[in-house]
Amino acid sequence: MAFLDLDGLRFHVQRLAPQDAGPPAATVVLLHGLLTDSLASYYFTLAPVLAAAGAEVLMYDQRGHGRTGRPPTGYRLEDFADDLEALLDRLEVTGPVQLLGNSFGGTVAFALAARRPEQVAGILAIESEPASPAWAVKLDGILRRAETELVKKSTLAWVAAKRGRHTARLAGAAGRLLAETSLARDIPASRLPDEAELRAIRCPVLTVYGTRSDLAPQAGWLDGLLHDCRSVFVPGQEHSVLVETPDVVRELALSWLRERGVQLRGPGVDAVLTPGVDAVLTPAGPVR
């Protein structure tokens, strides 16, 4: 287990070296989402695949989540971006990194790319978006509702009946995070980048949405705003693309890295997309 003290907060960090012990083909940083998420979403799935393909993989539990410390306050987006900067500095990751973020993890990735464009080689954002006034309003609504609902026994019993005990337990843990911290009020109060700042993100970006996600309709806006951004859609999916379609995400991540010029290696990485995966993805928007 690896713990790293960053500015007084203890972070749970997992770093996987390339499986063949050779030089890393790239450094990929995996960023998880809010509330029910942790680095465990990657540790058993995408991370070993990337390490087997010759990448160095860096993942950590974001503040308040997983096994990382939980300060009572300090949950604005800029705090999360500070954490990522401090982590990269502490681990002396100086070269450009590939960022892969799920949901809020992608929002953190965009924040870092706006701050340190030279350090980000590319972003793969799953069901995610950069922070914006609309994002803050939406998150405010979601978090307020979660804060009142997820501490109620009746809500958790309903979740258990509808979605199973496992999901109910995750929901209960999310309720405790919201009850113990100022996260629900801090996120909407984050400093929001204006469009000029977002346009400064020059690295290639691939965004992945579920076709049934409420985020999907904004793909065109983001593709147009960013210098080099395109989107793909996973049919039938809502927000849980990473959890529900791990095979699709795995293939997308490998082909995205290859496309970015990363020399992946190891068994199986030269294979074309798994039959079926290619067919289910719907490219949209002009590829620039």
Add this chain to the structure above:
Amino acid sequence: MTVSEQTTEPTTERHHPPTEQEVLGVIAGMLAAVLDEYGLDDSEVTMDARFTEDLELESIDLVTLAGQLRERWGDRINFAEFIAGMELDEIIALTVGRLVGYVVDRLQSAERS
């Protein structure tokens, strides 16, 4: 984290891979430390106990367990590799016994090679 170092040593000689019972004892010790942090009862760590349904572990606890297994037995025990390819439902239904079986298997095949 504050999980104390496990001190349970296999009682077999160095050159014999541990038995199922011994591996269960070590893993039960690791789980007891995690459960103790939650203030949960650890008396239910049996071969049939399911990590999430019965022991109420979260997936991040399995990451902790993976690290402890590796510290104890080295790179031969790769928890991530073990559950790679399992569906989420299968991971949720994973029992202590299945992990014990995997560890015993790996240590025995390391012995043979």
